[in-house]
Amino acid sequence: MRNSILTVFAATMLMVGCKKNESTAGYQSTDTQTVSPAVTDKDSIKPADSAATNTATTVSLSEQDKKFADAAAKGGIMEVMMGQLAETNASNPAVKALGQMMVKDHTKANDELKQWASKAGYTLPSGLDADKQKKYDELKTKKGTEFDRKYTELMVDDHKKDIEEFKKQSADGTETSLKSFASNTLPTLEHHLKESEKAKAAVK
Template sequence: MHYSSRILALAFPLLLAACSPDASKKDPVAEAQFQNEKRIGDENVTEKQERDAEFMVDGASDGLLEVELGKLAQQKATTPAVKNFGQHMVEQHGEANSALKALAEQKGLTLPAGLGQEQQDTYAKLAALTGTQFDKQYMATMVDDHKKDVDEFEDMSEDAYDGDIRGFAAKYAPVLKQHLDMAKQVNEQVEDLP
């Protein structure tokens, strides 16, 4: 009896913490990484699976950012090519995000429910810009982000521990490469704008 009341006493503050408004201030990306590491640690899973989980979380947070920035580009861009690129990102990354979410559920992995602090900062910087300054900065960001994504997806298409995650990375690496090529083309059109 004494033992179970101690457990309740320990659990109660945790329940309160889970319901407190401060819980909403947690970084969703850091929280997803924490949940996955905890589960992997509890199950004594290998480091390779930890890298798989990190890849999934990073892929999800980058995908969410691409969609949100794509929506922003449709509202703020002054150049039609930039608006079109933004629309393309919303559609394509929305589809990839759904596939990633389904795969994460299948693997019992936690993905971020929203933008992490780093992604929020990127979004806020771009949201503060107007006119051609927005177009130029958005496209430069898209080139940089997609370079990073292509590298990561190509690496994981060979190195992921889990075969399904390897397959996911292999399927989307060429799509991201296409996005990178498009981003470079549009970036060239806008980088010399006043």
């Protein structure tokens, strides 16, 4: 009888031990599964590194480059807008022709500058600053001979300043393509100045 009781007790203890081992094995399996998300988190860093690499490819510009590009963009926009006014508001044929030339040549130069900015990853001004807007608004109120005199006067003054700025960029700029744009546009600006001076003399 005593031996039977001992046998049953031993069998019971073996069953309990097996269940503990099964339970322990389950915890070990769960611990192993929790390791994998950590590896996924490390992999998710890669897109940020790629973005940083893309940003680094943007062309490096000096303060001179940026100052010139901004001024050339705003000046070019003003020349086109004023040229369009001359086509309709001028009374002298020479002044109308001057306006047409300004629209044609500065539209071309503006497009070339935009192409450079797109390749360089640089954002150009899309409108006039306060000073140029004021000049345009004042010119817009004038008609006939009064317009002719004011427009030709503005064209002479502005192109003298433009030539100085483009020469400075040709000499002091650091970005090769922008320097080439300045150098290649200079002959056109010098021609504009001569034609503006002729038109100014014709309306006095």
